[in-house]
Amino acid sequence: MPVQPTYPGVYINELPSAVRTITGVSTSVAAFVGAALRGPDNVPVHITSFADYTSTFGGLHASSPLSHAVYQFYLNGGSEAEIVRLVGSGAARSTATFSSLTLTAAGAGTWGDRIRFRVDHDTATGAANLYNLTVRDNDTGAEERYLNVSINAADPRALHKVLRTSALVQLPTGTEGPTVRPLEHPDPPAGVDPLADPPPAPPPAKPEDDTPPPVYSTPLGGGQPGGALAAASYTGDEDTKTGLWALDRADIFNMLYLPGITELSGLPAAVYPAAAGYCQKRRAMFIVETGKEVNTASRAVDAAHPPPPNGGDPFGIARDLRKNVAAYFPWVNLADPAEEGGVREFPPGGVVAGIWARTDAQRGVWKAPAGTEASLNGVQELTANLTDTEHGRLNPLGLNCLRQFPVTGNVVWGARTLAGADRLADQWKYLPVRRLALFLEESLFRGTQWVVFEPNDEPLWSSVRLNVGAFMNTLFRQGAFQGQTPQQAYLVKCDRENNPQNDIDRGILNILVGFAPLKPAEFVLINIQQLAGQVQV
The missing domain is CATH 3.40.50.11780 (Rossmann fold)
Structure with missing residues (x-):
């Protein structure tokens, strides 16, 4: 802000620079x-x-x-x-529900049927509104773990917020996660991976032995490839x-x-x-x-x-x-x-x-x-x-x-x-030539955003000429244009001549950028002439 002098002495005032470096965008x-x-x-x-x-x-x-x-x-x-x-049409995402928690695969197809998830309550504070969620893709081994997830939708640790970065699962469309803390999966015996696919159960020896095995995690299912x-x-x-x-x-x-x-x-x-x-x-x-x-x-x-x-x-x-x-x-x-x-x-x-x-x-x-x-x-x-x-x-x-x-x-x-x-x-x-033009267009489009709403007069025009000219000159020194001098290689015009008062009144700033492109040597012609009988004088 401007310095307000109130006492005799020296004051320091930092002024904004007119230099706004334009960086070339990626081309590949x-x-x-x-x-x-x-x-x-x-x-x-x-x-x-x-x-x-x-x-x-x-x-x-x-x-x-x-x-x-x-x-x-x-x-x-x-x-x-x-x-x-x-x-394709008809593709569906794998999904599963455990307690109050429903999850779907991040994308459609049968690949989601290989995903399993597990809930536990071993949180940092032991609060009744927090739980932990672990998700694993048993096909690739990719695993994601979300700690201290809150059932409060406004909390930064709410499920719909922490799953934004998940590459494996997401919530059903239009939902924000459970409002009641889901139950936790039972703990497995020592040495048992709770997220591994369970081995096929052997047939029961007697009908009374036909009890389901314990479930330590929940698999997604129902995916359709389309x-x-x-x-x-x-x-x-x-x-x-x-x-x-x-x-x-x-x-x-x-x-x-x-x-x-x-x-x-x-x-x-x-x-x-x-x-x-x-x-x-x-x-x-x-x-x-x-x-x-x-x-x-x-x-x-x-x-x-x-x-x-x-x-x-x-x-x-x-x-x-x-x-x-x-x-x-x-x-x-x-x-x-x-x-x-x-x-x-x-x-x-x-x-x-x-x-x-x-x-x-x-x-x-x-x-x-x-x-x-x-x-x-x-x-x-x-x-x-x-x-x-x-x-x-x-x-x-x-x-x-x-x-x-x-x-x-x-x-x-x-x-x-x-x-x-x-x-x-x-x-x-x-x-x-076309790709160079697209590179210039995208770089200048991004590099001149600061110009919007600036006062449209000579100080702005000179700043534009300075910054766009510096960008073009850098490319010239790298060999991007034809010509032996910058004047032959490119031009940057932004002044009263191409910004008449009528355009200024309508809020328009005109910037003209021209460049002399390098054309590829597509055809190489070599002329060979036989010399005979010439006498050196």
Whole structure:
């Protein structure tokens, strides 16, 4: 606050700084949406390793394309990911009631039937309104323990509050937990694990011996896996945040992939437009691939440029959405750890997402995720080996190809968006240019929030120019833009010229940020001329 001088002397007044550092957002967070063996459904779960995925969603399994895509993502250099598990219609959560306490599994499916819970009254104070709850998943061994849980809904230790972080169980919808302290489970004999699955009871020797064994914990039951995923499972509902809209709860993601969707008849055409539109809204890229049946260059041409009567929109995605989509061909053959190392065909999306993340970490988002450095880790061979001539038919259509070369091996050999067809002449033809623009948009969107409600005049404009300019100059020094000087590489304009009084009166602040992107050297032409008869003078 301002200093009020009252006596002769020296006063110290700390003034706010005009420097507000803009930090670049992450560019390599992948979002995977699909079916998993277990775990919470329609909730984004942030993971940083495949071990995280295994502990929450059950690890690799032949029937889960999602698990293989995430595994391949980390195999190829991925770092962070958001996982959304989808379930089909008819799926139900396991549930059980003991005394006054009812719990359900955190997600639908039969996996919840392996969960057991136990109540005891050995609390810190012994108060009559407190109890302890222990929950264990006997399939993975994951265990959660909640101590001194209160039956008072307003207490910070109320059950509905402490279970917010649980990955195993939750309360039935609309409930806050028991209002009467639940009874406690009996203590087991020494050396007996109270949460272990009890062994099958032997048949009684006599009818009078047919007494139930003691119960030291309560199992959940009644889970249903549901049917196959449908288009509505992916598109979901915006109001209830299901399907793709579950990612609204995630802070940020930069690339979206839907594992296994190409293997489900009719789903890509029904889901891809919605997914591409959602990515455009979230400033992210959507990774797609051709179907498994597309195993030749001619079929790939039809996929990238469908013939009449369905021609016009490759993969069913309209032109205005293609700038946020990148398509790849062909599929890849990898060893499947879930089947003792047997080689299987997989769609390339998980591998490609990992290469994007690896390239970002090593070179930056402005480097095309393609070339000799973009090696396909773990890929033994491609399902279609293209010639240069065949590739020359696909590249002008905006379809990125995976190629196999001597010495180099299997690599990504294309860096165009789906809007990169030559005939479109789109400004977002190249993938690194589009991804750099999305990076700038998201970073500046988050880094200029402080401007809202500030006095809209020259002091604010100069502060904006200072902070945005410092951010852009940092990127320039890292090699993100063309040009030998900052003036050639970028511009930041926020002054009276682009903020007329009419806009100021309407509460509008205009900031113009321009950048000169680096275009990838897609075609390298070497001119060779024979010199003969020249005389050195």
